[in-house]
Amino acid sequence: MPISSTRLLVTGAGGQLGHLVVSRLLELVPPSQIVATVRNVEAGRSLAARGVEIRIADYTRSETLDAAFAGIGRLLLISSNALGQRVAQHKNVIEAAKRAGVGLLAYTSLLRADGSPLGLAGEHRETEALLRNSGLPFVLLRNGWYTENYTAAVPTALAHGVLIGGAGAGRIASAARADYAAAAAAVLTATENLGGRTFELAGDQSYTLTELAAEITRQSGRQVVYKNLSRADHKAALLGAGLPEPVADLLSDSDAGAAKGALFDDGRQLSTLIGRPTTPLAASITAALKQ
Numbered sequence: 001m002p003i004s005s006t007r008l009l010v011t012g013a014g015g016q017l018g019h020l021v022v023s024r025l026l027e028l029v030p031p032s033q034i035v036a037t038v039r040n041v042e043a044g045r046s047l048a049a050r051g052v053e054i055r056i057a058d059y060t061r062s063e064t065l066d067a068a069f070a071g072i073g074r075l076l077l078i079s080s081n082a083l084g085q086r087v088a089q090h091k092n093v094i095e096a097a098k099r100a101g102v103g104l105l106a107y108t109s110l111l112r113a114d115g116s117p118l119g120l121a122g123e124h125r126e127t128e129a130l131l132r133n134s135g136l137p138f139v140l141l142r143n144g145w146y147t148e149n150y151t152a153a154v155p156t157a158l159a160h161g162v163l164i165g166g167a168g169a170g171r172i173a174s175a176a177r178a179d180y181a182a183a184a185a186a187v188l189t190a191t192e193n194l195g196g197r198t199f200e201l202a203g204d205q206s207y208t209l210t211e212l213a214a215e216i217t218r219q220s221g222r223q224v225v226y227k228n229l230s231r232a233d234h235k236a237a238l239l240g241a242g243l244p245e246p247v248a249d250l251l252s253d254s255d256a257g258a259a260k261g262a263l264f265d266d267g268r269q270l271s272t273l274i275g276r277p278t279t280p281l282a283a284s285i286t287a288a289l290k291q
Helices: 016-025 041-048 062-068 086-100 121-134 154-160 177-189 209-220 231-240 245-259 269-274 281-290
Strands: 008-010 034-038 053-056 074-077 104-110 138-143 162-165 198-201 225-228
Touching (some): 016 041, 041 053, 062 086, 086 104, 086 121, 104 121, 154 162, 154 281, 162 209, 162 231, 177 198, 231 245
Parallel strands (some): 034 053, 138 198
16 A cells, blocks of 8 residues: 555654654645544644544553554554553553554664663563564664753753762764654655664763753853762652652663663664764753743
């Protein structure tokens, strides 16, 4: 079936990444070709206003998935944010996609998930194994770190003059969330079926957190220094700032992994896939300072 007549579905379209993927798809194909799934009608209202068909789907309820995936040719499974429950939820999606006869399933995994030291990697590895055993044609979009994970800390860093972390001198090849969304849209709309491909996706540019602090200083005109902490102290600081325990654990673990190179990649597969350079760190800092 030609891509021009293939219906494309994006799960989790009410989330930040899913919304960006749909927005990019709207630049590439007619709205009538796009289906977006959300857990409640309100989450899809803005996309429906742009002509996108909205279907209700919940990763935990297989009956909603069967109805949502009917008539779909290519599907993007955006990984669940329910830590500890992801594998069971993803299994539901994969099985429903197989029942629906979906021709290609793309999954947002983690950079070098098969060997990553990050705690996040475990559930991604298990999901990748489910896909390999499913018989479905699939693509692995192994996403690196979102630059927004760090630029979210800019207001606090400016308020205290300190950017805290636990990545040491580890280099981080992050990219903007919109870059990863563009990659997912490129796979869904590719003229060839990319089934069987694995893409290790990361930013063109890498930086240390010391360099990140220096860029914040340069653009804001206010001195910000980087303070490196042990994983335990980093997690304690994040808890003290009011972050929930699972989030504090995830971020401190990720920085500890970054110190070992887990967030670095120089293969430039992301910019190759999207046909342009990834968003520079400086541009992401500029955007964060405007917010």
